[in-house]
Amino acid sequence: MTTTSFNDGWSVREKTSIFEALQGGAAEAVPVRLPHDALIHRDRSGTAGHTSHSGYFPSSTVEYSKALDIPEEFRNKRVTLELQGVHRDAMVYVNEVFASQRPFGYSTFFVPLDAFLNYGASNTIRVESRNHEDSRWYTGVGMHRDALLHVTDLVHLTPTGVQITTPDIDARRAVVEVATVVQNESTGTAQRSILTVLRDAGGHVVATDTAPVTVRAGASSMTRQRLYVESPQLWNVESPSLYTAVSTLLDAASPVEQRETIFGIRSIQLDPVDGLRINGTTVKLRGACIHHDNGILGAAAIGRAEERRVELLKEAGFNAIRSAHNPLSQAMLDACDRHGMLVMDETFDMWTVGKSAFDYALSFPEWWERDVEAVVAKDFNHPSVIFYSIGNEIPETGNALASDWGRKIAEKIRSLDETRYLTNSINGFVSVLTDVAGLMAAQGGGGAPAGVNDAGDLMAMINSSELVTEKTAESFAIVDVAGLNYGDSRYVTDREAFPNRIIVGTETFPTHIDVNWRLVEENSHVIGDFTWTGWDYLGETGIGRMQYLAEDEEAVFAAPYPWIAAWCGDIDITGLRRPASYYRETVFGLRQQPYIAVQRPQHYGARQQASQWTWSDAIASWSWDVATGSPVIVEVYSDADEVELLLNGESIGRSPAGRDNSYRATFDVLYAPGELTAVALTGGFAESRTSLRTASNDVRLHVAADRDQLVDNTSELSFVTIELRDENGTLVNEDDRLVKVDVGGAGTLQGLGSARPDTTEKFDAKEHTSFDGRLLAIIRPTGVGAIVVDVTAEGLEPVSITLNVAAEDNH
Secondary structure (H helix, E strand, C coil), rough: CEEECCCCCCEECCCCCCCHHHCCCCCCCEEEECCCCCCCCCCCCCCCCCCCCCCCCCEEEEEEEEEEEEEEHHHHHHEECCCCCEEEECCCEEEEEEEECCCCCCCCCCCECHHHCCCCCEEEEEEEEEEECCCCCCCCCCCCCCCEEEECCEEEEEEEEEEEEHHHHHHHHEEEEEEEEEEECCCCCCCEEEEEEEECCCCEEEEEEEEEEEECCEEEEEEEEEEEEEEECCCCCCCCCCCEEEEEEEECCCEEEEEEEEEECCCCEECCCCCCCCCEEEECCCEEECCCCCEEECCCCCCHHHHHHHHEEEEEECCCCECCCCCCCCCHHHHHHHHEEEEEEECCCCCCCCCCCCHHHHHHHHHHHHHHHHHHHHHCCCCEEEEEEECCHHHHHHCCCCCCCCCCHHHHHHHHHHEEEEEEEEEEEHHHHHHHHCCCCHCCCCCCCCCCCCHHHHHHHCCCCHHHHHCCCCHHHHCCEEECCCHHHHHHHHHCCCCCEEEEEEEEEEEHHHHHHHHHHHHHCEEEEECCCCCCCECCCCCCCCEECCCCCCCCCCCCCCCCCCCCCCCCCCCCCCCCHHHHHCCCCCCCCCCEEEEEEHCCCCCEEEECCCCCCCEEECCCCCCCCCCCCCCCEEECCCEEECCCCCECCCCCCHHCCCEEEEEEEEEECCCEEEEEEECCCCEEEEECCCCCCCEEEEEEEECCCCECCCCCCEEEEEEEEECCCCEEECCCCCEEEEECCCCEEEEEEEECCCCCCCCCCCEEECCCEEEEEEEEEECCCEEEEEEECCCCCCEEEEEEEEEECCC
8 A cells, every 4th residue: 555645736726606617707726735724814804794703704615626647557456535624514526526525624534536537647636615604713714634645455454444452551561452454345355464563662573463364355354463562661641652553464475555553552540539540640631722723824734833732732731632622633643642742632512503603513413423433533543532522512411302412422432432531521501501591581681690790700600500410410421521611610519419420621711720720639530620722723802802991891702803813822823822821830830930921011000801711911021112110010920938029139029929829929010121030939038030121222133943954745844933132132022013034945934923813914925013022934845955034124134044854754
């Protein structure tokens, strides 16, 4: 068998009807390289039909085309196209004949091409996709994940035909079971054998086995091999050791097909006393919910972008991610395996009750089973995956009869994979929403009851109610772990009411992490917390923004155009950690150095309105364009007993911090340029300190690539950070300006943008305005050689860096 990337050589254009095309109305096709998002560079607007959910992007229907040369000798082969994600309602045509479809935008599916091919000739593959009011966040549109082409003999391994489990592990040895499916599409009985070789991370052979298999014509057969690895290196969060299984299909003694499968040896256990155990050790989940988009790349799941997100989340203190609210890409799962990131892979955001006018609920009754099969097939060999979530805030979970859909999904997954646990991310408020609406209507629509201060309090009150307990009982009984969205008010009471119930906070308010994490630590049946969100995302605009209101102005939930991002992530859309991230790291006990965050002094004293997802409007800077003596609020995050704040060496005062004071010391300061220092003190003794310094007027461009040595493949990227800094390296955050990036040589500018959540600028131009002194340029190789990146801004010395691209080693 040969498996090759099918990402190159595509073109995309706006889809038009066949009648419009006859009249010359067809749009011009543009060459693209997959993974690709055909929506991210479209014009946004605040006009009708452009909603806050999607980030004010338009609806779109596109078609991708690619030529495929098929040699004559392929007549006795099987040619299969693998598409790992097309959003959404994909329609696949081969030589203009319908070949396949897939409504769900996140499922891997396989398209057998043989019946449609012209041998010894060029063939055309065309893939249509569309988006239109089908989601509650930005989805992008198009072939946003990888494509592969498989060419096999008529007797071959099936595309997902190698599944590996490790059912029995101790220090001396591990049992590795390898199940391999062989399919026979020839007209005669086939006698073959499977040679399986296990290699460790260093490439050393640690076990081998050969098994014969006889397969009738038109049938398939499975072989199961038990191999034994001595002194196994176990996969875990701190040491993600991986092995490779090399499966070779032999005809007599001749190899006819070979496949490599990466796997890990690890065990997982679950109970209310010891919680979640990996390899016998209890692990608390420090979790991040993440959406699927890659910021200024849009929905394109380019391999390096997926891996970078995992790396940065891990560096920020997270050890687990929840895919919200659709299955992760193959590329991100591979990265989670390599970097030791645990995964809760989520299936759907809706079942039969739609949340948007044209969402997947319209396809769910017919397609759910095939999409569940696709999730399990994708995840099966990944040691990072420890949970499947069967849904997110599904209204049916509050109805005993409708919740049977959850039972069907759960039992389907269990029939395919018994090695992992199931949860359902249930928001009790959503589960009883119709009941709550009825009660409010009966009360005259008076809103929240007396004593309830905000939406978060209302959600907590309803989540902990007997109504939710009763209505969700069956849905929770279906799964192994009760996933609670904003249900921390149930953590303690459920321990007594449901002694066998294990809980995970599948979605929590970022502002509650200090309280929630204490609940996680103090309750063995609560195994972790997943914040909304670990990484900021496009769409659901401004749910985490701080609103500054005039005296007679009312707050609104969704931010108006030109807002593009939710602005609620610990990490912004360019990959920069925001202050909430350092606060969380402190709460987790992973950071001892104090962190200083300064609220923007321009808004001092303003009337503010925050949501439950809103962090303070603060950044780590002491460079402000305000008059000396202007009042400013300084926050210091620390696990120490107290914090002393110094301005230019003189004490401003001390304030308690640490766990009993929500890890936060707050100071009112009169601004003066210079150095602001926070000293963390415990027992009266200084433990650590950190400082912020005022930047000078000597502004310079600072340009740095995360990697300057690349390889020529479609998964590769270099992330180039562009910052405005002074001669001492201090960030200049209040002198933003237009920056131009030119890319020459063996690469292209894939995206350029800032984290500004309300930008009107697009991410495909050569020029973009910095935000808080920063920009991100993303460079994608187009061949072997040097890439020269030139960065310029008016009034500043230009900077040039060189990236080198080597040929990919395919051995």
